[in-house]
Structures are given as C-alpha cells and as structure tokens.
Amino acid sequence: MLLVEDDDGDALLVEEMLADTGLVTELRRARSLAEAETALRSTHTPQCVLLDLHLPDAQGLDLVRAILRASPRAAVVVLTGLAEESTGLSAVSAGAQDYLLKGLIEPSALGRSIRYAVQRRQSERAASAIQASRLRAEENARLERGLLPSPLLRSDTIRVHARYEPGREQALLGGDFYDVVESSDGSVRALIGDVSGHGPDEAALGVCLRVAWRSFTLAGARGDTLMHLMEEILNAxxxxxxxxxxxxxLTFSPRLDTVTSQRAGHPPALLISHTRGAELVETEGGPALGLLPAGLARWPETELALPPSGALVLFTDGLFEGRTGPGGQRLGEEGLLALARKHAGLLAGSLVDTLITETQELSAEYGGHKDDRAVVHLEWGR
Incomplete structure (x- = not known):
C-alpha cells in the first residue's frame, strides 16, 4: 500500500489506524506527486493508494487523474477534509474507487474502505478485460466471416450448398478452404482443400491458397500449371x-455432361444420383502440395461422365476421421459412404447438415469432431 500524504501528523494517524484494522500490509509513503509516480513505477506496484488531495506539486482532481495514469492497476482511496466531501465524490467519478473524510476516519471504516476499493478495482479490471475480449472476438468474427468465399457464378446451372466448421474453439475459420467460380466459357470450377494443422497460421494459409486459386483460375491457369502455382504460394x-x-x-464442362477431377492427396468425392444412390468417386491423384521438391510433382486429370442430374459432394477428412463404435475405430470413408447412401434422397442443404450432425453424434463418445470440416454440395439438373 502507498500512502501519499505530505503532512507528517496526518500520515502518523493513518499509519496507527491501519495497524488497528487487522490488515496485513506493507505501507510505503510518498510526500509529493513526483515521489508517488516514482513509487508507482517500481517493480513492487501497490494494490492500493491512499491519496491526500493537497500535495506541494499537485492538488484536486488533476492529482487524482495523474495517480490513475501512473498506476492503472491500483485501487485509489481519496482522503479529503470535512468541507471537501463534494471533491471526494468527484474523485470517485474521475476513477477513484472510494473516498474518506479525514475527520471521521475510524480503523473499521478505513479497513472496510480499503478492502472494498481493492475488490472494486479488481472487478473493474476484470469487466474491462471481458469487454475487450468480447470486442476482439466480434472483430475477429467479422474478419473471419469476410474471408469465407462467396461462389462466383454467372448462371444457375450448378447450385452450391456449402458448410464450414472449424476445429478450433471460438473460431469461425480453420485450415480447410473451398471455392467455386464459373469461367467465361460456361465451365464451373470447384476447389476444396485442407492445410495440415488447426491454428491461426493454418487458417491464414488456407485463405491465401483459396484466393490464389481463384485468381489463377480466372487468369486462365489450368491443370498442373495451376497446381504448381498454388504449391509455390504454399511454400512461400x-x-x-x-x-x-x-x-x-473439379471442372464441370459447360454442357454438364462431364467433370474433370484433379486430386493432390485429398479424399475422394461423393457422387449422388437418382439411379445409383451415393458412391465414392475414386480418381487417380498426385501428392499433397508441399511434400515434394518444387517442380517434381504431377497431378493427373481424370474425366468422368455425369448423369443428367445429380450432385458431387466434396469434403475434407475432418468429416470422417472421428472415432466411433465400441472399439473407437475411425468412421472412415466407407462409414461416411454408408451415411450418404442412407440419406441420399434428402435435399442438398439437409443432406450436408445431416452428414455433419450424424458424424458428430457418432463420435461424441470420443470427444466429437476435433478437425476442421468443410463440405461443398454441387448439384445440377432436376
């Protein structure tokens, strides 16, 4: 505790009353604002400041504000004269935690005021930290929502239903990413990806790769050229x-009779049609981006015929890597396929929600989903 008092007699009275309060404290004294500021900048910052409002180098509310600036963490109890009670109230309005009238101070009142002031200051700091945290969270949420993609489609030939859930708590964005754009020739190109890891660095890299893919795609990059460019971005x-x-x-042809798939270490897609239900689309692929030295990897393209109407569902491995069953085995791609076949007749949005909800419920016993999850449902026809 720091007593800021220039009058030796008043300082002695306060010290004697402090001894009678029962408080266990180390008391230091300053006789001026300058001495108080030096004491408040020391490594042993006091929890409470008892402050007389009349010092040789400062007085009144200006003195209170100076002490608050010098020690924003300490509680401040103002000591004022009988005729200056209004000044004590003004000091509390300016930021002090309490005030006492010198002529009426008793040990019990002094002890109670100090305890109250310290507790109030701690509560104020906690409330301020909560408010700052809430504002940061709101700003981060707005930022992350702004980084999620809006499909760039010139027509309604492909209908997109996407859902994204990060594995990190209190986050809107993780390392998974996706995008859909329609080129000037009428072909629709879709992307889904997954950066290894789950932190903010991975989330930022996912956004970077998505934006790079959209830019390169709209600029005309295709096939291995596009993949190598994205790998360069990742490495950098x-x-x-x-x-x-x-x-x-994926690249859907303008007539929607074929789709060309190119995979870099990613799970297969689900093809859903009225005639065949749900099936996994296994196509030839290459290594994940960033695994091989630059320029060595190749990613073959596979062209597939499409039914007149149906949907391709892209997803990241967070959707099926949860543990489930008595033995805690992974749900896996086959388990996800069984769920897709069970619910293949649902509308697009309901199917996406159901796949995420049911895989979460199946793994709930083992802590639920821990990885990021992105699901993109691309539907045509009907």
Whole structure:
C-alpha cells in the first residue's frame, strides 16, 4: 500500500489506524506527486493508494487523474477534509474507487474502505478485460466471416450448398478452404482443400491458397500449371516447412455432361444420383502440395461422365476421421459412404447438415469432431 500524504501528523494517524484494522500490509509513503509516480513505477506496484488531495506539486482532481495514469492497476482511496466531501465524490467519478473524510476516519471504516476499493478495482479490471475480449472476438468474427468465399457464378446451372466448421474453439475459420467460380466459357470450377494443422497460421494459409486459386483460375491457369502455382504460394507463405495441403479441383464442362477431377492427396468425392444412390468417386491423384521438391510433382486429370442430374459432394477428412463404435475405430470413408447412401434422397442443404450432425453424434463418445470440416454440395439438373 502507498500512502501519499505530505503532512507528517496526518500520515502518523493513518499509519496507527491501519495497524488497528487487522490488515496485513506493507505501507510505503510518498510526500509529493513526483515521489508517488516514482513509487508507482517500481517493480513492487501497490494494490492500493491512499491519496491526500493537497500535495506541494499537485492538488484536486488533476492529482487524482495523474495517480490513475501512473498506476492503472491500483485501487485509489481519496482522503479529503470535512468541507471537501463534494471533491471526494468527484474523485470517485474521475476513477477513484472510494473516498474518506479525514475527520471521521475510524480503523473499521478505513479497513472496510480499503478492502472494498481493492475488490472494486479488481472487478473493474476484470469487466474491462471481458469487454475487450468480447470486442476482439466480434472483430475477429467479422474478419473471419469476410474471408469465407462467396461462389462466383454467372448462371444457375450448378447450385452450391456449402458448410464450414472449424476445429478450433471460438473460431469461425480453420485450415480447410473451398471455392467455386464459373469461367467465361460456361465451365464451373470447384476447389476444396485442407492445410495440415488447426491454428491461426493454418487458417491464414488456407485463405491465401483459396484466393490464389481463384485468381489463377480466372487468369486462365489450368491443370498442373495451376497446381504448381498454388504449391509455390504454399511454400512461400507457410510458417513451417512440414506444413502441406491436400486439394481436389473439379471442372464441370459447360454442357454438364462431364467433370474433370484433379486430386493432390485429398479424399475422394461423393457422387449422388437418382439411379445409383451415393458412391465414392475414386480418381487417380498426385501428392499433397508441399511434400515434394518444387517442380517434381504431377497431378493427373481424370474425366468422368455425369448423369443428367445429380450432385458431387466434396469434403475434407475432418468429416470422417472421428472415432466411433465400441472399439473407437475411425468412421472412415466407407462409414461416411454408408451415411450418404442412407440419406441420399434428402435435399442438398439437409443432406450436408445431416452428414455433419450424424458424424458428430457418432463420435461424441470420443470427444466429437476435433478437425476442421468443410463440405461443398454441387448439384445440377432436376
């Protein structure tokens, strides 16, 4: 505790009353604002300041504000004369935690005021920290929502239903990413990817890769050229050399009779049609981005015939890597396929929600989903 009092007699009275309060405290004294500021800047910052409002180098509310600036963490109890009670109230309005009238101070009242002031200051700091945290969270949420993609489609030939859930608590964005754009020739290109890891660095890298893919795609990059460009971006932007990214890129022909798939270490897609239900689309692929030295990897393209109407569902491995069943085995791609077949007749949005909800419920016993999850439902026809 710091007593800021220039009058030796008043200082002695306060010290004697403090001894009678029962408080266990180390008391230091300053005789001026300058001495108080020096004491408040020391390594042993006091929890409470008892402050007389009349010092040789400062007085009144200006003195209170100076002490508050010098020690924003300490509680301040103002000591004022009988005729200056209004000044004590003004000091509390200015930021002090309490005030006492010198002529009426008793040990019990002094002890109670100090305890109250310290508790109130701690509560104020906690409330301020909560408010700052809430504002940061709101700003981060707005920022992350702004980084999620809006499909760039010139027509309604492909209908997109996407859902994204990060694995990190209190986050809207993780290392998974997706995008859909329609080129000037009428072909629709879709992307889904997954950066290894779950932190903010991985989330930022996922956004970087998505934006790069959209830019390169609209600029006309295709096939291995596009993949190599994305790998260059990943290598330049990743925080650690062991970080890699899996990717699936689809190109729907303008007539929607074929789709070309290119995979870089990513899980297969689900094809859903009225005639065949749900099935996994296994196509040839290459390594994940960032695993091989630059320029060595190849990612073959596979063209598939499409039914007149149906949907391709792209997803990241967070959707099926949860543990389930008595033995805690992974749900896996086959388990996800069984769920897709069970619910293949649902409308697009309901199917996406059901796949995420049921895989979460199946793994709830083992802590539920821990990885990021992105699901993109691309539907045509009907």
């Amino acid at each position: 932007e990743r925080a650690r050399e062991e970080i890699f990214a899996t990717v699936t890129s």
